[in-house]
Amino acid sequence: MFTERLNLIMNAIEVKSPDLARVIGCDRSNTDRICKGGRIPQKAGKSALRIVNAIYTLADDHGKMNELVLRLNCEQAESAEQIKTALINWLYEGENNTAIKPKPMKELHPYRSFGQKLNAIMQLAELSNIRLGKLLNVDASYISRFRNGFCSPAANPELMKNICQTLLKRLHEQKKLSQLAALIHVSKAELTNGEQSLALFGNWLFDLEGEDSSPFVVEMIDQFGSVSAGIIKPPLAFEAAAGKEILSDMASIYYGTEGLKRAVIRFLGNVVAHKEKELFLYSDQNMDWMLSDPVFLAKWTTLMILCVSGETKINIIHNINRDLSEMANAIKSWMPLYPSGMIRSYYCKTTNKSRFSTTLFFCPGYACISGVNVIGTESENGIYRYDTEPVQLDKHMAAYQALLAQSGELIHIYKSFDLSRLGITGSAPFSFLGNTLSLATMPPATLSSVLTRAGVDKKTKQHLLAVRQEQAKLLELVAEKGFWHEYLPLPSDEALFAGQVLMDLPGLSLAYTPGEYAEHIRNIIALSDKLTNYRLFPLTEAVFENIKLLISENAVAATRLKSPYITFLLEYPIFCRIFVAYAERIKGQYKQDRLTIRQMLEKYL
DSSP: OHHHHHHHHHHHHTTHHHHHHHTTTTTTHHHHHHHHHSSSOOOOOOOOHHHHHHHHHHHHHTTHHHHHHHTTTTTTTOOOOHHHHHHHHHTTTTTTOOOOOOOOOOOOSSOSSHHHHHHHHHHHTTOOHHHHHHHHHHHHHHHHHHHTOOOOOOOHHHHHHHHHHHHHHHEEETHHHHHHHHHTTTGGGGSHHHHHHHHHHHHHHHTOOOOHHHHHHHHHHHHHOOOOOOOOOSSSSSHHHHHHHHHHHOOOOEEEHHHHHHHHHHHHHHHTTTOEEEEEEOOOOOOOHHOOHHHHHHHHHHHHHHHHTTTOOOOOOOOTTTTTTHHHHHHHHHGGGGTTTEEEEEEEEEEOOOOEEEEEEEEETTEEEEEEEETTTTHHHHHEEEEEEEEHHHHHHHHHHHHHHTTEEEEEEEEOOOOGGOOOOSSSSSEEEESSSGGGSOOHHHHHHHHHHTOOOHHHHHHHHHHHHHHHHHHHHHHHTEEEEEEEEEEOHHHHTTTTOOOOOTTOOOOOHEEEEEEHHHHHHHHHOOOTTTTEESSSSSSSSSSEEEEEESSSEEESSSSOOOOOEEHHHHHHHHHHHHHHHHHHHHHHHHHHHHHHHHHHH
8 A cells, every 4th residue: 555655646746766765865776666665664664754754845846735735635734744744644544554643853964054054053052143253253244144054164264274163162161072073973082182173073064065156156246236336536646557658668579477567557558548449358368467466456457447437448358267266356356347337348158278378458549469478488488569550450350359259248237127138038947036025026016006105206107017017927937837936034023014124126215014015925925826936935134135136047137236226247157057056055055845935924914
């Protein structure tokens, strides 16, 4: 009876033995044997309970919970535990007439991330975010983001070591090494040996991080959040950045990176002085020649700001062969200029496997700096041409245009953004990371009433209603075949009744009334019932306070929630994969079954 019913329920929720094995965390041969009747687990045994938990999880993931409860005849069940109890008793009906209630099981891997492990250790050590932050000399909000899984210290080995040392010392002083040993599955004796204990604890605390790209995501978003509405003030006066002597230089060849710096100052200084209209920049040379010299960097920054202030358009092709940290630094150096609208950035789609570095800085009708050098020899032996002849400039322009034809746009700035630019297809997953309920899930009647209450003019009201309709249609399109996941915090009653919970309305700062929030929540519950692939994941706090993220496999949109209200669109495939992986990490930490989430939402009704 057990085997037949197990296969019956698996067919009903459309799962197979490999799915069961993946969720349980065992070899497929074990589940194959059970599904074929080669072994029947004991009703109250751990194997049976793991099968029940796996079936419940898979039914929830596949949107087949209705099929499961109908098969079990437990449509009135109000909790996951009630459904699991009905499932195990149904599976074993006829095998053993003693009804049982499954006991909550300890997970094989109860901590799925660094954040969950850190949270468990801090609770054991009785440490608050503020106290641990002071011990580590970092801000308490940083600790909070670690615990909530939004970032990790993986890019900072020194901080990782300090965290381990501080927590171990604290637990040793509290005489809690026995509890720690049980938590990380080692003996207490192993935690009394200085360096060995530090290594054991560190390996346990960080071993699930793997290829952690969250520092890159956090740094990028911090850069988007730091831009100002106006063009920043240059650090130097023009004369201090480019003196008359260098502006009048007539050299046609420059040597080494010192020569390159001189050529660049001459080039940019004259672009500013002559109010040239457009620049085309490319270099895959190591950026140390620029970033390691603060005096030169200040001059370069000054001249680039003056170019933008003088309405010189700048086209730059970034080198995708740089590692993530170098790429982040390159984008960081340009970020203050992006809001001007004068920067167009690209990435070259072809991979450069050359032994040579290439530099091409071109201004049509004026000059071009070009150099092709053996990688690693540029500092002493680099040779850079400074061409001004029209025939030479035509050749350089043709070369740059050929490179541009092989490039895609890296970052684009929009003052008004619509989701169609994300290139979302009906089968692609989509993630929304925000600090409030999404506009796509708001009922149109609620939005209309809110805008009327706020006295919004007719044109703006019609525009926002149209935007909501477009987003709602896209949500349904994606959720038909793909996934639409939303990650956001649910507010406290205090914040809601104090009028502190803002709506997802571009360019407007309007707060929900409790009744309006309840209407929105009611619509989300209805969407969850209607659309199998729509999921909301409640968070403990917003992932990013002033940035809303929209993530698909094809593009990432980071929208600022304060002035300047602009959206950064990223289309570089590696960036997109990194952001998709980041959303998956958060899902892994905050995933809950639909019934539990529904109960959380119903508290607002």
